[in-house]
Amino acid sequence: MKALVKYAKGPWNIRLEDVPEPQTKDGYIIVDVKAAGICASDLLIIHDKGHPYEPPVILGHEFSGVVAEDKGEWRKGDRVTSQTTFSTCGKCYLCRSGYPQHCPEKRVIGVKANGAFTEKILVPIDGLHRIPNNLSFEEAAITEIGADVLYALNERAGLQPGQFVVIFGPGAVGLFAVQIAKATGAEVAVVGTKTERDEYRLNLAERLGADYVLYAEEDPVSEVKKLTNGTGADITFEASGAPPAILQALEATRNLGKLIAFGIPKREVTIPWNRMVFKAIEVIFHLSSSWTSWEKILTLMKEGKVKTRPLISKVYRLEEWEKALEEAEHGYGPRVVLKP
Numbered sequence: 156m157k158a159l160v161k162y163a164k165g166p167w168n169i170r171l172e173d174v175p176e177p178q179t180k181d182g183y184i185i186v187d188v189k190a191a192g193i194c195a196s197d198l199l200i201i202h203d204k205g206h207p208y209e210p211p212v213i214l215g216h217e218f219s220g221v222v223a224e225d226k227g228e229w230r231k232g233d234r235v236t237s238q239t240t241f242s243t244c245g246k247c248y249l250c251r252s253g254y255p256q257h258c259p260e261k262r263v264i265g266v267k268a269n270g271a272f273t274e275k276i277l278v279p280i281d282g283l284h285r286i287p288n289n290l291s292f293e294e295a296a297i298t299e300i301g302a303d304v305l306y307a308l309n310e311r312a313g314l315q316p317g318q319f320v321v322i323f324g325p326g327a328v329g330l331f332a333v334q335i336a337k338a339t340g341a342e343v344a345v346v347g348t349k350t351e352r353d354e355y356r357l358n359l360a361e362r363l364g365a366d367y368v369l370y371a372e373e374d375p376v377s378e379v380k381k382l383t384n385g386t387g388a389d390i391t392f393e394a395s396g397a398p399p400a401i402l403q404a405l406e407a408t409r410n411l412g413k414l415i416a417f418g419i420p421k422r423e424v425t426i427p428w429n430r431m432v433f434k435a436i437e438v439i440f441h442l443s444s445s446w447t448s449w450e451k452i453l454t455l456m457k458e459g460k461v462k463t464r465p466l467i468s469k470v471y472r473l474e475e476w477e478k479a480l481e482e483a484e485h486g487y488g489p490r491v492v493l494k495p
Contacts, residue, residue, distance in 0.1 A: 157495065158213045158273035159476050166203045171476060174213070177269065177277035184280045185223040186235060190296035190470075191271040192217035193483040193491045195326070196419075200266065201480065204421065209267045215493070216264050218271035219286060219295035227280055236298045238282035238449060241268035256443040272473065274495045284449045287457035293470060293492050294463045297327065298452060299444070300490075301461060304331040304417075306448035307441040309339060312390050312413045316340025321369075321379055321388040323404050324395030324418060325356035327466050327489035330363055332392050335452075337364040338460040341390075344368070344382065346375045346400065355487040359465060371400060379407040393417060398424045405431060413437045466490045 158174045179185050197214055199206035222233040229235075243250050243258035250258050264270045264278065286295040308314045320336045322329045325347040336343045344367035345360040347353035357368045367382060369375040379388055387409030393401055396418030405426065408414045414436055431438070455461040468488015471479035473495045483491040 156274040157473055158269075159215070159473065159493075160211055161200060161208065161214055162211045164203060164210060167201060168203075168210070169201055169214070171474065174273070176275050179224060179226070179277065182280060183277050184226050184229060184283065186218075186220040186237065186276050186278060186283075187223045188218050188220045188271050188274060188276055188495050189292035190219050191215045191493045191495075192297040192300075193479060193493065194300070197265065198480070198484055199419075205419075207266070212265070212267065213269040213271075213273050213276075214265050215270035215272035216266065217297050217299045218276065219292045219298070220271075220276070222283075223275060229280065229283065234286040234288075234292075234295075235283045236286055236295050236449075236453075237264075237276075237278045237284065238302075238444065238446070239263050239265070239299060240282060240443075241279065256445065272476070272493055274473075282446075284453055287453060290456055291464075293467055293494075294456070295453075296492055297463050297466065297490050298449065298456070300327050301331045301335065301452035301456070301463070302444040302449040303441075304328060305335050305452045305455075306444040307415050307417060307439065308332060308335055308390070308392065309451070310445060310448055311439050311441065312415055314339050314341060314390060318342070318389035319379075319383050319386075320344070320390045320392060321346060321375075321404070321407050322365075322392045322394060323371075323400040324393070324397070325353055325360050325489075326394060328417060329392070329394040330356070330360055330466055330489055331461065332394060333360050333363050333365050334461040335455070336392075338455055342366050344375075344379060344388075346371055346403070348372065352487050356489060359489075363462065363465065371403065376403055376406040383409070388412060390415065396420045398422070402426065405436065408434065408436050410434045411436075413439060416440045463490075467492055470494060 244260040
């Protein structure tokens with residue numbers, strides 16, 4: 156079968172190869188891939204910019220497909236998506252406490268285990284989730300982002316109806332955050348830059364329910380204070396990883412508020428630690444998702460409260476991977492999807 160493989164460390168070092176089909180084993184199941192999203196972390200691996208990975212490895216961790224074998228409760232042809240954890244140690248404190256997604260020995264598909272930029276993938280059977288019938292494979296392929304965001308906003312930060320949320324960065328993560336926050340009953344502001352790319356995405360944020368659009372160049376902290384009668388945001392969600400945005404998010408968060416650190420900076424960031432202490436901010440450094448967050452986001456997608464179709468700018472065949480990566484890196488749309 157064809158697969159997009161990161162075959163060695165270093166920038167680029169990827170190619171479309173013929174590889175053996177995966178073989179089933181206990182606790183795992185084979186899925187025929189129908190669609191796979193290109194994530195920012197895929198680009199970090201491709202360019203060898205700090206994201207850990209173990210080559211040679213088939214890239215891609217966001218996907219949807221159909222079950223390729225009868226196994227357990229699953230039947231051949233069932234429409235599914237999957238969590239991204241391939242394996243954990245099963246013995247550490249986190250694994251035994253019900254948080255295997257945070258296991259230090261965790262191996263993630265597309266990173267340290269073969270991923271979804273291919274025709275067939277082997278995944279843990281316990282990580283499968285059924286796709287609602289009213290969702291296409293393309294729409295369901297990027298479920299993983301929504302599950303991550305919902306885990307951060309609702310399960311870790313405890314977002315409540317009526318709270319004021321500020322989202323920094325109108326990419327795919329930020330646009331999922333807009334919709335999840337609105338579905339929870341929050342008031343939402345989104346911060347982006349005046350670049351053409353961000354302008355496109357900020358317009359999309361408004362169409363998806365954002366109450367306010369703010370610009371990083373126009374003192375968004377002061378604007379947030381005005382919108383909250385001088386208090387500041389209950390929750391700030393930093394999705395960009397841009398150092399200036401991180402500092403703005405800290406200042407926009409109210410005393411005793413929460414800041415979700417979701418974006419990954421490309422360099423070290425110096426933060427005003429004393430300022431955070433005196434504001435008593437709770438900073439939630441976020442990674443991964445939970446089984447329940449996957450079920451919840453799929454329900455919101457089924458009900459139309461979270462829409463993924465507007466986030467997908469282009470769909471390419473796997474053989475067009477070079478065009479797809481170029482679009483993912485430089486195009487205006489938040490997500491590009493590959494189809495084998």
